[in-house]
Amino acid sequence: MEDWTDYITTVKELNLYRAPVNYRPLDAVHVEAEGQKYLLLATNNYLGLTHSLAVKKAAMSAVEQYGTGSGGARLTTGSHPLYEKIEKKIAAFKGTEAAVVFNTGYMANVGTISAILNKGDVVFSDELNHASIIDGCRLSKGQTVVYRHADMNHLAEVLENTTCSGRRLIVTDGVFSMDGDIAPLDQIVTLAEQYQAMVMVDDAHAVGVLGRGGRGTVDYFGLKDRVQIQVGTLSKSLAAEGGYVAGSQALIHYLINKARSFIFSTALSPATIGAAYAALEELEKNPGLVDQLLMNADYVRTALVDAGLQVDGRVTPILPIMVGEAGIAVKMAEELKKAGLIVSAIRPPTVMPGASRLRLTVSAAHQYDDLKRAVNIIIAVSKKMNLI
Ligand SMILES: *Cc1c(COP(=O)(O)O)cnc(C)c1O
Numbered sequence: 001m002e003d004w005t006d007y008i009t010t011v012k013e014l015n016l017y018r019a020p021v022n023y024r025p026l027d028a029v030h031v032e033a034e035g036q037k038y039l040l041l042a043t044n045n046y047l048g049l050t051h052s053l054a055v056k057k058a059a060m061s062a063v064e065q066y067g068t069g070s071g072g073a074r075l076t077t078g079s080h081p082l083y084e085k086i087e088k089k090i091a092a093f094k095g096t097e098a099a100v101v102f103n104t105g106y107m108a109n110v111g112t113i114s115a116i117l118n119k120g121d122v123v124f125s126d127e128l129n130h131a132s133i134i135d136g137c138r139l140s141k142g143q144t145v146v147y148r149h150a151d152m153n154h155l156a157e158v159l160e161n162t163t164c165s166g167r168r169l170i171v172t173d174g175v176f177s178m179d180g181d182i183a184p185l186d187q188i189v190t191l192a193e194q195y196q197a198m199v200m201v202d203d204a205h206a207v208g209v210l211g212r213g214g215r216g217t218v219d220y221f222g223l224k225d226r227v228q229i230q231v232g233t234l235s236k237s238l239a240a241e242g243g244y245v246a247g248s249q250a251l252i253h254y255l256i257n258k259a260r261s262f263i264f265s266t267a268l269s270p271a272t273i274g275a276a277y278a279a280l281e282e283l284e285k286n287p288g289l290v291d292q293l294l295m296n297a298d299y300v301r302t303a304l305v306d307a308g309l310q311v312d313g314r315v316t317p318i319l320p321i322m323v324g325e326a327g328i329a330v331k332m333a334e335e336l337k338k339a340g341l342i343v344s345a346i347r348p349p350t351v352m353p354g355a356s357r358l359r360l361t362v363s364a365a366h367q368y369d370d371l372k373r374a375v376n377i378i379i380a381v382s383k384k385m386n387l388i
Contacts, residue, residue, distance in 0.1 A: 015326040016347055023342070027051050028365035031342065038337070039370055041360045042344045046208050046317055047289045048365025049239035049279040059240075062274025070267035075256070078267030086277045090244050093215060093280060094230050098252035101244045101273070103265050105204050105233030106132040108243030110139060111259030112200070112231065113171065117142030120166035124158060126150065126183070128176050130202060142166070149176075152187045159195040168197035174206035174217035178351055178359060179320055180313025182210070186221045193226070200229035208237025209294075209316055213287040237283070240276035242268050293317055293364035296371060300362050303375040308388040319360040320346070321378075323387065329356040332385055339377045 011017045023031035028048035029040045049055050062082060072078035083101060090099035102108035113136030117123055121142035125133060128149045137144040145162055148154040155170070170192050172183040185201060192199045203216035211219030214237065218227045229251065234242035245255055255262060283289065297317040304311050310322045323329050329345035336343050336358075346359045360378075362371070382388045 015330050025050075029363050029370070036340070038340055038342045039374060040342050041362065041374055042342050043361060043363060044205070044236040045239060045365070046237045046293055046361070046363055047214075047239070047279075047283065048363050049237070049282055051365075052239070052279070052282055054282055055239055055275050055278040058278030059271040059275040062270035066270035068271070069269055072267060073263065073265060074267045075263055080267070080270050080273070082270055082273040082277060083267070086273050086280070087244075089277060089280055090232075091246055093284070094232075094246040095215070095219070095224055096230065096246040097249040099244050099246040100252045100255055100262065101234070101242050101268070102259070102262050103242060103268055105202070105231065105235060105243035106135075107261035107265065108231050108233075108245050109133050109202060110136040111261030112229065112245050112255060113137055113169075114139040114141075114260065115255055115258040116140075116167070116229075117169060118166060120164070122162055122164040122166075122168050124155060124162075124168065124170045124197070126172045126176075128179060129171065129173050130177055130204065133171055133173070133202060137171075142169075150181065150184055152184060152191065155188065156191055159191060159197065168192075168195060169200060170197050171200040172202070174201045174203040175209065175316050175318065177205055177318070178346055178357070180205075180316045180318030182206075182220070182315065183217065185217050185223060185227070189221075189223050189226045198228045199226070200231065201227055202231045204231070204233045204236055205316065205318060207232050208283055208290060214283055214290040234272075234276040234279075237279070238276050239279040240272050242272060242276055289364045293362065296364060296366050297362040299368075300360065300371055300375060304378065307375075307379045307382070309378075309382055317362040319362065321358040321360065321382075323356055323358060324354055326356045328385070328387075329358055332358055332381060332387075335381045335384065336377060339381065341374055341377055343378075 023033050025031050028045050028051045031038050066080050070078035087099045109132035117140035119141045123137050123142055124145050125137055127146050145158050147158050175182055206216040208214040230246040232244050234240045301311055301319055312320050326347040333343055333345035344359045347356045
């Protein structure tokens, strides 16, 4: 008991304490808390589809047709008919033979990496990969070699110098979740082919964002059939919950029989899968949503950079404003909240010490007036805090 309290006291002193805040959503990008209305610049709901009428109706009709919970794991009785529909649709969207849905993106990464790597295998992992990739590596029986972020010379060096009797796997985020930059997937694939490694890309922040109609990084770089494993989530642009893996039919059969996070957890509810399916349909019908998203992101990025802020990342809707110390990030997020904006203060352990930042995310659902007001507030607060 005491240890737990001590830990909390310590993280509070370091400005690293965190607790969930409950917000009442008003629409895709506005929330209410304690009688105050806020604009969200911190949602992964990139296309605003959580509040699309078609998506909401699909969730409701799935409940009416099939009930609330799934009542079982996928390999027992939980695999309702919407699963077959969505897995086919994901495979078609990603341009692969097959796809399988996991309960979360987290579970897709953990289950896949631990299922495909055995003793004697090696995984090469970018140092800024998502925690779920790191946990998958930790859980696998293979060896993990971490390469410097997006550093292709270093990746080539470790591929050259690591002896491996079994499989080699290179794994990377497609769009890095805290930095908003795009992995050099074309160069990764070239190296993989040179060293006979498989490539796995996690497109959690790239689907609905990059590539034709938001198909993700493999499409963005034109690498069809050269990336063996594409992971993604149904929880960001696709407005629901769940994760997936898309790849060859053989890989998907293997994961279904081997990935423990797939096998030992109750299947997602009909409402969730119904919503995700409808969101994917909406995206296919309205590829202009992706253009709107990128235009909104460009508007905010350009305005902040012009004002003198250090905003890393290009193209994507993830805009990190680098501030360094955790305390500054927290203070700035508090000031922005007072002015009506919700922005995430990202601190260790999510990022390295000294790399704390405010992480803005832009959505296609943001109106121009909202973004203009947000930019003005951020610039005013940055001046007040002597960041510019
Ligand atoms: C959000 C995220 C995940 C986890 O997906 P969930 O469906 O939320 O569990 C995995 N990888 C990356 C890169 C992410 O950003």
